[in-house]
Amino acid sequence: MTLTAPPAARPAAGGPDLTRAALSGRRRFTNHLATSAIWFAVLLAVIPLALVTYTVIAKGGGVMSLSFLNEDIPNSYRREGGGMGPAIVGTLLITGMAALMAIPLGVFGAIYLNEYGKQRPLARVIRLMSDVMTGVPSIVMGLFIYISWVLLVGEQTGFAGALALACLMLPVVIRSSEEMLRLVPDELRQASMALGARKWKTTLTVVLPAAISGITSGSLLAVARAAGETAPIIIVTGIVFSPNWNLFDGSNTALPAQIFRNASQPFEAAQDRAWGAALTLIVIVLGFTIIARFISSRFAIKER
């Protein structure tokens, strides 16, 4: 295979020598160098992923057990044993509540952008600002919820954490859902309209069901990202050492916050718990990601 030959269907060269042999040494060398550099770049991305995965599984696997997933968090970093039960409860409750708030709102926002706003100036501004909002640092979102909710109700709660995560998820859900709605063929809308259905009915009963698999998978990816957010949780939910099933009353905690707090401790027991929590968190996040990818590959509308 010569590097210069473009894809098949190339008439064989008759006169001049068009094979690689005709390339000057310098050009051939540069081409080889660039190709190797590109392969090297891919390798550079694989290495950290492999190392992180290996370390988390090796160190986290060492402390993983049923009691680790169940037991309360020791209230001293020094103490051995204990588990991450309260943090797992917190992560699931807070992320779940955030999803309940952000996904419906986000989907309706996407419906506005794709079905009503289209290319109007207002819709373009909202589109631009949702993209900008995905870039707002999570710590800033944490400060925002702290000021506008925690200071208002007077205590740090799990619900405050859910609010912060919902704000972070919202723009992601909007933009991914809009992409999916755009893939729904216009013929479906026209057919429904021709049968006399109102626009809202068409949207809810024809367009949305057609795009639901893509919307679900996009939303699950947003949930996965939110489950790993740390900074807002630390600022707005406080900390507890035994499970708090009530999001609206009293502090709560989550896996990422526990990893952060335990990671900076010099005590081996705390570091072990951090690795265990990291493994648990990665399993949860990967679970969401894999389900999302499965749904999108299995049920996706084929792009036309």
Added chain:
Amino acid sequence: MTLTNNPPAAKPTLTQRGSSALGDRVFSWWTLGTGLLVLAILGLILITTVREAWPAFDAMGLRFITERVWDPNPATGDAIFGALSFAYGTAVSSLIALLFAVPVSVGIALFLTELAPRRLRGPAVTVIDLLAAVPSVVFGLWGILVVAPALVPIYQWMHDVFGGIPLLGRLFGPVGSGRNFMTAGLILAIMVTPIITSITREVFSTVPRADKDAALALGATRWEMIRGAVFPHSFGGVVGAVMLGLGRAMGETIAVALVIGGATNITANLFAPGNSMAAVIVQQFGESTGTFTAALIGLGVVLFAMTVLINVLAQVVVRRAEARMKGSLA
């Protein structure tokens, strides 16, 4: 055109009246409301944080961004809140991150669009997706407990070799614990690589097939084709992608808080501990009160303003580049 633009006015029997028409209006207002939520949240963030940070801005004035001393609890006199050291830390760690992440991301994007055999493309995309899926706190944990200690000998070696060179040597000063600007930059590089890669890849994939074939037909090697057809065509989009990466790196909190070392410090030495704006907030928020809290929220305001500015610019650049490319496709 869709049928909605042609209301069947001529045949009144086909129009529905009453509740159904009301339903349409309610539904469209409701979706518009949820769309406007985005603008409302962004506006509220700005208003509430600025108001809450005002005591600190008021006390420090412009010195809030020009002062390098950050002393919330001085033995005597007033507390001093200067964000300059942290802004420096944010800038240095983000720049190191881009220095490493941009070439790698462009490389991976080229691999995916120009080089990869079909059966390797899927796995390579999966690697990038997984890198993006790993929560930042896990990178932080790995950074503080594994990477930082492992890098100390390498930093030491670099200090020994390059430390003596005049001027340049100042970048490679004495090594401490391994938690420093350099480690923070490296961890950040891993975290921004997926975002830069995915956007760069989209931009590369819009380069017209005809341009690439033309270059190859003229006898260009693959690299010459990339340099002559792909790069000029996608320059704007890549710039936008890099800016988005920069925005991400500046706002990243947890991983940086764990590995940057936690010192209020402006120094050329990349192996010295420092701190970044986002990291300071999360480290000190729990123990702050009064003006101290206001000052930390003030850091958030500066961070918010900078990231929004960078993101708006980046989006505009990316959009313009995409529009231009769609035009050239036609």
